[in-house]
Amino acid sequence: MTRQIVLDTETTGLSAENGDRVIELGCVELYARKLTGNDLHIYFNPERESHEDALKVHGLTTDFLRDKPKFGTLAKDVVEYLRGAELIIHNAAFDVGFLNKELELAGLPPLHTFVSEVTDTLAMAKQLYPGKRNSLDALCDRYGVDRSNRTFHGAKLDAQLLADVYINLTRGQDALLIDVGQDEPEIGTVVAIDLSQFTLPVLMAGEQELAAHEAALLQLDKASNGRTLFRQVTENSVA
Template sequence: MTRQIVLDTETTGLSAENGDRIIELGCVELLNRKLTGNDLHIYFNPERESHEDALKVHGLTTDFLRDKPKFGTLANDIVEYLRGAELIIHNAAFDVGFLNKEFELAGLAPLRSFVSEVTDTLAMAKSVYPGKRNSLDALCDRFGVDRSNRTFHGAKLDAQLLADVYINLTRGQDALLIDVAADEPQQGAVLIVDLRTFELPVLVAAEHELAAHEEVLVQLDKSSSGRTLFRKIGEMAVA
């Protein structure tokens, strides 16, 4: 059973090494790519003010955070929640850096010592959509993910949006898996479809479709400095 945690943080600023702290942690759990509801959402007292620019992003004031727990008091519980999972994070280096600093201050080992792996959806998106905007907002718009209730950035809300984006971004990886137990997501039963049993029709592209395809390849050539993989594969096939 594959356990994934979609994770996001909000912080007092941009530099953990210069003393900025985590003020919000939001986690959404997926089992076999399905939401379980076993989520984690915590606000923290960072014992310092947020930078003005950061406050404009998350809107979490010092007064609001004053009575919240300090990260160190819950660090062990967070470790146990994350233990063994694959973490799905947008721009992972930022959040991992902050989490590692918080764990270090709490006398604990770094993140990668107790999770199975860390997947960066920003890196994934850049490889799929080179030269395009790949912020979380841009990906939500691209995949039709509703973010109309997002006034400020919030770790839990952003984790929920990212979970939806991740499923859309990786949907092709599971295109041949059909869930036969949709009402029992914990079971994770799947049916593997063998395409060898199908006679697939061959559709020849029309002239206008070929022209549109060539236009897209030209754009990709420009954004990738002539390293378009599709062209290289085509050249190899002809040779």
């Protein structure tokens, strides 16, 4: 079974190609749809200011990030943590683009060369809820995921929220999987059962039930001019 890493980043702005950088990486590990606690959370010094709009979203000031490590110094550790995993990301193109740029600057290959696949929960949500709001906040509200302690967007917190959302998004796929023993039939298998081994009780109709049945037959007789199939079958079986 493949490890799944629910991942989110915070950045100084919207364009990695124009010099914006990753300032926070949050990762939550799932294995067999369960949180393992083997998570990763790192703040990075981007060596540049955050755009005003970005700062309003994440609240990570230049002063706070000044003594944090640069991405390049921990890039190999990040690669080893993510290696072989399926990445689960909301609006994956954004985060993947930024991470690939950071890896490029560190002289390392892009994500697709060492992770198994990337799953975009935004694309999944759009398929399930076309025409609806499918932001992480909207999905949390839709699935009843508590985000009350979220003042700013934070990579680790958002990854934790997304993990919960992902479990809900995929609940219909495999949440109801049942362990089947070697001697037990798989789901969908037709199994022949010998009913002769069971003693089945016979419940006889009472007087009121017989009277109601006869009344219903009389109405059918009247409507069909005496051609009620039930009476014909009964008479033939008695004969």
